[in-house]
Every structure is written in structure tokens, then in C-alpha cells.
Amino acid sequence: MSETALITGASKGIGREFAVLFAERKCDLVLVARSADQLEELKEALSEKHGVHVHTIVKDLAAPNAVNELFREVKALGVDVDYVVNNAGFGDHGAFVDTQWERYEEMIALNVEVLTHLSHLYARDWAGRKRGRIVNISSTAAFQPGPMMAVYFATKAYVLHLSEALNHELRREGITVTTLCPGPTRTHFLEDSGMKAARLVKNVKVATPRAVAKLGFKAMMKGKPVAIHGAMNKVAPFAIRFLPRKWVTRLSAKVMGRSKEFL
């Protein structure tokens, strides 16, 4: 019997690449995002090339009650979900006080609440099945505070901590929760978040979304707790454990500051 993956934020970037990877392994899909055209185009391409069933659900997940609606709509489709990819998320580069509260409200709703609620709904739904895999997209931002992107970094730290704890708790139910931590990745995110202005992006190798999704996919299938993309990105969280937290924040502020050409 074929399996089904539910992917949030599947219209582009890392989420889109997850959809391709699942389709290549003949897994049916439920793709969720706001961009109807992009979802439809991906649906046609994947069903034609790989012969998989693809459902699209156009939804603003940050809207009130969107997650309950999504869960009900997926049930109404009559598909059983085996994999959940909690990928939809966004960030905003800039001083804390310069960003409108509504933007943060939406960010916390999408990066934190939606991911938590969907994990909760499916973990309960899967009780007794002894299987089910979740991958939650965090970031290398999860490992330290991030001045100039303080709220985004904090949301990703939440994702890491929540997912590690859930992976521990749910293992006895046969459910695994993998946290994927990408570093800077060439997607719309870098443009939309304004992160292109940060020194960090000027000074590191930017990954492709395909490479990041591949790492996450493999880690998820093996039931690994955490996957960090990029050799340097793996070293940093380990190295900073030995530094005073104040230094770590200062260092982070330096790399998150605007590079010269954006000043």
C-alpha cells in the first residue's frame, strides 16, 4: 500500500524539494501553501513524472484555526498520512523595534504554533499505529541568540527543543521526530527575510535546497533526532558550548549585522 507525506510550505524552496524526494520514492503527497499556481504546477509535474497521487491544499496556515481546518480537510480526502514535514516558516532581518508587531505575531504563529499543533494532531492520530515520522525544520539559528533576527532565532530554538523532547517521548509509540537545521540556503527565504544583508550570508557557502532536503529526508527515514546541514554548521554549535553566553551573543550580533554594502 502506498504511503502519504503531508508537507507544509511545499510551493517552493526546501519544502518543494522534500515533495520531489518523496515522489521519487513513489510516496503520495498532500502539499500545502498559499500559492495555488505553484502548488498546481508541482502537482502536475510530480504526478506525471512519478505516477503518484498529489493533493494540494491552498491555505494561509498562520490564519486562526487554519491547522484544525487542514487536519479536517486531509481526513476528508480519505488519505492516511504517514509523514509530516513541518517546513512552512519565515524570518525577518532587522532591529527588533523596527519590525511591526503583526509581522512577529504571524512569525510566531507559523514557525511555532502551526508546527506544534500539527505535530500534536498527528501524534495523537497515530496512537497505537506504531509508526509515523515527523520532520520539523529548524535552523542553525537554533543554537544561539540572534540579535537583528531575535524573534526568528528564538522560534527556531523552540523548534529544536520541542522536537528533541517529542522524539524522546514518542519513540515508545513508534513515532520519530527529526529536527532539520539548515544554514543559509538559496531559496526565497534569503530575499524575503532581508537576510541577504547580513554579514553571515556574505561569508558562508550558501547551500542548495535540494542538498538540504536530501539530508533531512535521509535523517527522517533513519529516525535520527537532529540533522545539521554543512560541515562548518556542525562544528559551530559544538564549539560555542565552551564560550561564555555573553561572548556567543556578541559574536552572533557581529555576523548578523549588516554587511558594508547594505549600510
Ligand SMILES: NC(=O)c1ccc[n+]([C@@H]2O[C@H](COP(=O)([O-])OP(=O)(O)OC[C@H]3O[C@@H](n4cnc5c(N)ncnc54)[C@H](OP(=O)(O)O)[C@@H]3O)[C@@H](O)[C@H]2O)c1
Ligand atoms: N533558506 C534558508 O536560508 C533557511 C535556513 C534555515 C532554515 N530555513 C527554514 O526552512 C523552511 C523553509 O524555508 P525556505 O528556505 O524553503 O523558504 P521559502 O522558499 O520562502 O519557502 C517557504 C515556504 O513556506 C510557505 N509559507 C510561508 N508562509 C506561509 C503561510 N502563512 N501559510 C502557508 N505556507 C506558508 C511558502 O509558500 P507560500 O508563499 O506559497 O505560502 C513556501 O512554500 C522555513 O521554516 C525556514 O525558516 C531556511
